[in-house]
Amino acid sequence: MKIHKFEQCGLKIVIDVNSGAIHVVDNVVYDILDHYVDNSTVKDFESLLPNYTAEQIEEGLSEVKYLINENMLFTEDPYKDIILNDEGPSFIKAMCLNIAHDCNLKCKYCFAEEGEYHGARSMMTPEIGKKAIDFVIKSSGPRKNIEVDLFGGEPLMNFNTVKEIVDYARIEEKKYNKNIRFTMTTNATLLNDEIMEYIDKNMGNIVLSIDGRPEVNDNIRVRYDGSGTYDAIMPKIKKMVEKRDKSKQYYVRGTFTRENLDFFEDVMLMANEGFKEVSNEPVVLEPSHPLALRLEDLPVIFEQYDKLADEMIKREKEGRGFKFYHFAMDINGGPCVYKRISGCGAGYEYVAVTPDGDIYPCHQFVGKEEFKLGTLDEGNIDASLETLFKNGHIYNKPKCEKCWAKFYCSGGCQANNYNFNNDIHIPYELGCEMMKKRVECAIAIRAKLLED
8 A cells, every 4th residue: 555545634745655745635536546557647546527627636646647757756765675674783772671560550451460470479679770780881882872661560669779770870871871760650649749759860761650530530440448539649649740841751641442532531630730731541441341442432432533633733722731651752853763763673673671571571461471572681582582572563563564554653553463363563543543543634734733
C-alpha cells in the first residue's frame, strides 16, 4: 500500500506511506486517487463526470501528477534494503529498573500481578541498582544520553534505594561523559512534600497514575481493603504537577477498560483539572478477562477518539489546549528512520532489570524465563535473543509490510504481539486498529490547526 486516504475533522487527507508526506486535498483529487494509475488521462475518469466538470478533473489530475513528480505521492520504500542489511552492533540507550516488585494497591487490570511479576514480592537493593547503572553505562557504547525509568510495582515503596541509585548515577555519568535522565512512574499514594521535592529536582519525567472520574478510578485502582484512591491521590497529583515548571515533563496517565469505554469523559476530567500533559491508555488483557477490550468495542472507542480530536482542536483555538499523549505526533520530523521501523528497541536497545538483577527485553517480558536475556552478574545479554528482537522490525512482519501505518506504529508492542499470538512477528490486532485511528486523529488535528 503506497497511499492511505481518510476523512477526519472535516478534512480529506492523503498520506504517502513511504515518504511520510501528508496532503489535505479537495473532493476531486480525493476521488481521482481511487482510480489513478500511471499515465492516467482525463478520459480515464469519465465515471466522475456526474460530480465534476472535465476542467475540474483535469486540474485535479494535474495536481496528482505534480505531487508524483515531486516524490510526494506513490513513492517507493527507500529503507527496506538498508535495514535488512544492517549487521552493525547495538548499544543500549534505555533501561527500566523494577525498583519494587511489590505494590500498595490492587488495581484490577494490573499486568504485573500487584507488582509480583509472576514471582515473589521483593525490593531492589542499592547494590543491584548500582550494578544496573554500571551495566547500562558499559552497554551504551558511544551513546551519550541514557534513559532510566524507575518502575514497579510502586517504586516509592523503595524510596531510599531510589535516592542511592540516583546519587551513584550522578557520579558515574561524569566519569564516563554520559547524561543519565531519570523518569518515574508512580500511583501517587506515597507522595509527600519531601518526596515531591526530590522527584521535581531529580526526575526528567514523572508519570502519575489516575484513571479519570472518581467512580471510574475507584472501581479499578483500589487498595487491598477494596477502597478507592481518588480523593487521596488527586490533591497529591495536583501538587506534584504544580511544582513542575514548563521545562520539566510530566504525564497524568489513565487506563481505560471495557467498563469505561466512554473514556473521553475521563480525559476531559483531567484536562478540566488543569493538567496539560494527559495520557489515557487502552488496557491490554487476555480476552477472557471481564475488563478486556474486544474488537466489537472498536466503534465506541473510535467515537471517543473522534470526540477527543474535535475537542482538542476547539480548545487549542480558544487558548486552553492540552497535550494528549497518543495524539502528540511530530508530522514534520518525528522519530528517526530506525525507530519508525524498529519501534522501542526492546531486547537490544532497551532492557528491564528485576530486583534480583535479571535482565529482560522490557518490563512486560519480566517473569517469562524464555526471554531472560541474562543477569547483571554475567554482564552480557544473550546474543541470539538480542538478534531475535533486533530483527523483529516491520520488514519481518508480513502483516505490517502491507499496512499504511507501519512507519507510525513500527510493528506494535513486541510483548503484546507475543502475549496474544505467541510470536513477536504477528501484530496484536486490536492494538493495530486503535493505533491507526489515533494516527489519523493526530494528523487531522495538526492539519486542521495549520489550515486555520
